[in-house]
Amino acid sequence: MTDNADATLLGVMSEDENPAAEATALLDVQGDGRWMSQHNRFVQECKDAEPDVLFVGDSMVQLMQQQEVWRQLFSPLHALNFGIGGDTTGSVLWRLQNGELENIRPRVVVLWVGTNNHDHTAEQVAGGVLAIVRLLHTRLPKAKTIVLGLLPRGEYPNPLRDKNLAVNNFLRASLPRTGPVQFLDVSGRFVHSDGTISCRDMFDFLHLTASGYSKIATPLHELLLQLLEETPQERRASLV
Amino acid sequence: MSSGDANPAATPMPCEDVQGDGRWMSMHNRFVSDSKGKEPDVLFVGDSLVQLLHEFEVWRKLFSPLHTLNFGIGGDATQHVLWRLSNGELDHISPKVVVLWVGTNNHGHTPEQICGGIMAIVHLINQHLPQAHILVLGILPRGKTPNPLRDRNARVNALVQDELASVSYSSFLDVDPGFIHSDGSISHQDLYDYLHLTPHAYQKVCEPLYKSVKALLEMHAP
Numbered sequence: 001m002t003d004n005a006d007a008t009l010l011g012v013m014s015e016d017e018n019p020a021a022e023a024t025a026l027l028d029v030q031g032d033g034r035w036m037s038q039h040n041r042f043v044q045e046c047k048d049a050e051p052d053v054l055f056v057g058d059s060m061v062q063l064m065q066q067q068e069v070w071r072q073l074f075s076p077l078h079a080l081n082f083g084i085g086g087d088t089t090g091s092v093l094w095r096l097q098n099g100e101l102e103n104i105r106p107r108v109v110v111l112w113v114g115t116n117n118h119d120h121t122a123e124q125v126a127g128g129v130l131a132i133v134r135l136l137h138t139r140l141p142k143a144k145t146i147v148l149g150l151l152p153r154g155e156y157p158n159p160l161r162d163k164n165l166a167v168n169n170f171l172r173a174s175l176p177r178t179g180p181v182q183f184l185d186v187s188g189r190f191v192h193s194d195g196t197i198s199c200r201d202m203f204d205f206l207h208l209t210a211s212g213y214s215k216i217a218t219p220l221h222e223l224l225l226q227l228l229e230e231t232p233q234e235r236r237a238s239l240v
Numbered sequence: 241m242s243s244g245d246a247n248p249a250a251t252p253m254p255c256e257d258v259q260g261d262g263r264w265m266s267m268h269n270r271f272v273s274d275s276k277g278k279e280p281d282v283l284f285v286g287d288s289l290v291q292l293l294h295e296f297e298v299w300r301k302l303f304s305p306l307h308t309l310n311f312g313i314g315g316d317a318t319q320h321v322l323w324r325l326s327n328g329e330l331d332h333i334s335p336k337v338v339v340l341w342v343g344t345n346n347h348g349h350t351p352e353q354i355c356g357g358i359m360a361i362v363h364l365i366n367q368h369l370p371q372a373h374i375l376v377l378g379i380l381p382r383g384k385t386p387n388p389l390r391d392r393n394a395r396v397n398a399l400v401q402d403e404l405a406s407v408s409y410s411s412f413l414d415v416d417p418g419f420i421h422s423d424g425s426i427s428h429q430d431l432y433d434y435l436h437l438t439p440h441a442y443q444k445v446c447e448p449l450y451k452s453v454k455a456l457l458e459m460h461a462p
Contacts, residue, residue, distance in 0.1 A: 030347055032383030032390070034434045041428060066296075066438055085433060118259055154261030161261070199270065204314055205263045209295055 020120040020128030023097050024090035042082045043099035051080040051104055057112035059085030067210050069217045088117045089128025101139045107231040109136050112148040114167055122163050126170035144227045149185030153206045157195050189215045249349045249357030252323035271311045272328035280309040286341035288314030296439045302450045317346040318357025330368040336460040337453050338365050341377040343396050351395035358400050362410050373456050374410040382435045386424045413452050417444040
């Protein structure tokens with residue numbers, strides 16, 4: 001990497017003035033309050049459930065729960081799904097700071113967010129993801145985190161593919177290689193040799209089909225099993 | 241009828257590529273290409289509620305065997321569907337039944353305008369496919385608790401149902417199995433984000449839908 005990239009990484013590390021690292025509740029522009037309803041439901045779930053795994057992020061996370069693969073691979077791991085379609089790093093940060101980490105002690109957190117940060121540069125998006133990772137380590141010091149790389153999007157090569165790739169490169173470089181964070185990037189499995197993405201994998205060239213999800217789910221499940229084995233369960237009694 | 245001002249919900253409009261990856265046009269182009277290559281008996285057209293239906297088992301079990309094409313695009317409002325159908329998606333095909341499900345994304349439009357948009361689509365489909373019966377599905381309620389969009393959607397349904405009463409080639413079907421509970425709430429087990437359907441809820445919606453489509457196909461049969 002060039003000196004410029006290193007300097008940029010340092011800039012990414014600082015949360016000051018990175019709009020993608022600002023906790024931001026989503027405004028209800030449509031008029032049915034759905035975002036807040038979903039957030040409130042997750043806060044309530046935190047009071048009732050004792051998840052070992054917490055998934056958090058945008059529609060890529062949320063839609064996974066509607067697929068068979070969730071029932072088969074992730075429910076059995078006692079996983080909660082706090083994905084909301086349309087979310088950016090800022091709105092995930094807000095949710096996690098406002099109740100969605102209360103009363104729970106998951107052993108692993110799976111974080112997948114960034115593709116909706118349309119107003120931000122790749123560096124800013126990576127900085128936003130890092131801010132979330134830091135929050136998770138502060139609030140859940142014993143938990144491990146898996147950060148999923150952003151997938152390519154669009155049928156043909158386009159600026160958003162380049163941007164998501166750049167975010168992944170920043171993350172790969174700035175997330176610690178060892179320790180409590182793992183970076184899982186399966187984006188290479190979606191672009192064909194002619195540069196196209198198939199609607200068989202992403203029905204709208206963004207969201208995954210069942211078959212698309214299986215490409216992520218298998219390596220993710222394997223990694224989860226490995227991390228769960230390494231991370232002891234914290235008994236509720238010991239928290240008193 | 242309006243005072244003569246164009247109804248934005250009934251004015252064909254492609255979706256602007258604000259994000260930068262051209263996905264809407266990619267999907268439209270694929271549908272146009274499907275139109276050239278395939279011979280569906282049934283065509284579904286609309287927004288994400290149509291599009292996502294294709295991703296669940298219920299599609300494979302109930303609608304694939306009927307030779308059905310799915311031209312749903314998430315986020316589409318009536319004016320987007322109108323544009324797509326005016327720009328190739330109805331060329332070269334002659335389905336016997338067209339299922340239309342759109343309207344919930346028409347933000348900023350009045351119920352009257354949305355109804356006008358839906359009726360414009362119905363008329364357009366009839367122009368292109370005079371032999372087809374058009375089944376217009378009622379827009380579902382949304383949001384966890386009572387809110388203005390529920391009122392808007394219900395009003396659209398009432399207006400559309402009324403207009404379709406005098407249209408021989410089209411009918412209205414209410415596919416809401418009762419998503420609103422007695423306390424006014426909608427469950428996330430049915431609408432996981434209080435807008436989109438879980439696979440379980442799709443099963444409930446598709447039951448009356450399948451029956452209606454089958455009945456219409458049988459009417460067409462020689």
